[in-house]
Amino acid sequence: xxxxREDRIGIVVKSTDSxxxxxxxxxxxxxxxxxEIKAAIESGEMVFDCDYLSDSGVRKVRRCYDELVKTGAIVxxxxxxxxxxxxxxxxxxxxxxxxxxETDALIDAEAEED
Numbered sequence: 001x002x003x004x005r006e007d008r009i010g011i012v013v014k015s016t017d018s019x020x021x022x023x024x025x026x027x028x029x030x031x032x033x034x035x036e037i038k039a040a041i042e043s044g045e046m047v048f049d050c051d052y053l054s055d056s057g058v059r060k061v062r063r064c065y066d067e068l069v070k071t072g073a074i075v076x077x078x079x080x081x082x083x084x085x086x087x088x089x090x091x092x093x094x095x096x097x098x099x100x101x102e103t104d105a106l107i108d109a110e111a112e113e114d
Contacts, residue, residue: 009058009079009089010049011065013041016073022047025071029064052079055096062089 016022023037030037030048040047048064050057061077065086068075077084 006080007051007053008049008081009052009061009077009084009092010046011061011068012044012076012078013047013068014044014074014076016041016068016071018071018073021071022068022073025064025067028067029060046078049078052092055093055100058089058092058096062086062093065089 013022013026019038019041022041023034026037026047027034037047039045048061050061052058065075065077077086077089079088
C-alpha cells in the first residue's frame with residue numbers, strides 16, 4: 001500500500017458493498033477517472049487526500065469520509081502515512097476555526113489602534 005507523504009491527510013476505502021456509490025461520492029471530491037478510483041479502492045490506495053494544513057481540504061476529506069461511511073463502506077483515515085481518526089479531522093477543523101477567529105480579533109484590534 002502506498003499511503004500519502006508527509007503533511008497529507010486522506011482516506012482509503014477498505015471495503016464496500018457498492019463500488020458504484022463509492023466512485024460517485026469520491027468523484028465529487030477528486031476529479032479523477034472512475035477507472036483510477038476503482039483501481040485505488042481495489043489496491044488499497046488513497047482515493048482522496050489533501051495537505052493537512054488546508055482548512056478547506058480537511059473539510060472535504062471529512063465530508064467525503066462521512067458520505068462513504070453512510071453507504072456502508074469501511075473507510076480509514078491516514079495522516080502522514082499513519083492510521084488516524086475522524087476525531088483528528090474534527091480537531092484540526094476546530095483548530096483552524098480558532099486560529100481564524102484569533103487572527104481576525106488581532107487584525108480588528110490593530111485597526112482600532114490606528
